[in-house]
Structures are given as C-alpha cells and as structure tokens.
Amino acid sequence: MRILRIILATVAAIGLTSALSAADREPSLYERLGGKPAIQAVASDLVDRILLDQRVNKWFAHAAATPENASAYKAKLADFLCQNTGGPCQYTGRDMVTAHKGRGVTSDAFNAVVQDLTAALDKFKVPQKEKTDLLGIVATLKSSIVQK
Numbered sequence: 001m002r003i004l005r006i007i008l009a010t011v012a013a014i015g016l017t018s019a020l021s022a023a024d025r026e027p028s029l030y031e032r033l034g035g036k037p038a039i040q041a042v043a044s045d046l047v048d049r050i051l052l053d054q055r056v057n058k059w060f061a062h063a064a065a066t067p068e069n070a071s072a073y074k075a076k077l078a079d080f081l082c083q084n085t086g087g088p089c090q091y092t093g094r095d096m097v098t099a100h101k102g103r104g105v106t107s108d109a110f111n112a113v114v115q116d117l118t119a120a121l122d123k124f125k126v127p128q129k130e131k132t133d134l135l136g137i138v139a140t141l142k143s144s145i146v147q148k
C-alpha cells in the first residue's frame, strides 16, 4: 500500500512537472506556424509558384517533369522547413551546399524564390512575426545556395 502511494505520488509529480514545462517554454516557430499541416501547405504553394515563375522555373525542370517529382520536392522542402523551425521532422535530403552545387543559382534567382515564399506566407495569412522569423532563417541559407 505504501509502495503504491509512493508510485502514485511520483507519477503525479512527473505529470505536473511536464505540464508546467510545456506551458512555460516558448513555443517553437514550427508550433507558431501551425505545425506540419501548415508547413506542408506553404511548401506546396511555394513549389507551385516556383514552377510558374519565369524568373526561376528553368532551374526546376526535374521537379516539373512529373507530378511525382513535384510531390517529392514539396515533401523534402516541408521536412526541411519543419526541422529548421524546431519541428519533430527528420529531413533526409542533402545539405544546402550539396543540394545546390553546380546549379549556378544566382542572387536574383534566390531573391525571386524568397518573394514566392513571401507570397505563399501571405496567402495563408501567416502573421508578420512568424513571417519575419521564417524569412530570417531562409536568409541565412543564401550563401550556401548561391555559390560562386
């Protein structure tokens, strides 16, 4: 009986501690964006915009070739964004330097994709703070993607 009381008290204490720490900590950008479904919707809309964008779509002939290629690219982009905003996803693609090596991505092309991303975030009415935070993360990738 005594042992049972100790076990119950321990379980209650652990439950209380984890409830408090979940409430205490700042929500991640992943959570503030609305989790995986919201990130998938943004990634999907971004890829649709990129494939229609005359400024950049010549780079994406492979993704545009079949619906399966486009879906695979959307899924990789969603996992990448999910992982890099503090989400629980496992991005299994290449790192940004390797993925873009030899593609000759220009600064103008990078800026055009950032504009497409901004338009996608606006479409889903992502608030200014979350937009700024996500665009800030993407900006840090520029030197890995635009390679001289």
Ligand code: HEM
Binding pocket: 056, 059, 060, 062, 063, 069, 073, 076, 077, 080, 092, 093, 094, 095, 099, 100, 103, 105, 106, 109, 110, 111, 113, 114, 138, 141, 145
């Ligand atoms: C703006 C931020 C960008 C992010 C976060 C990003 C992210 C990614 C990711 C996660 C992949 C998948 C890598 C893999 O398959 O292992 C990828 C592939 C690729 N990226 Fe980027 N990228 C960005 C900008 C750009 C730009 C500006 C261009 C060119 C204008 C570009 C061209 C490509 C191409 C052509 C692929 C291969 C797509 C395919 O055929 O499946 N990316 N990118």
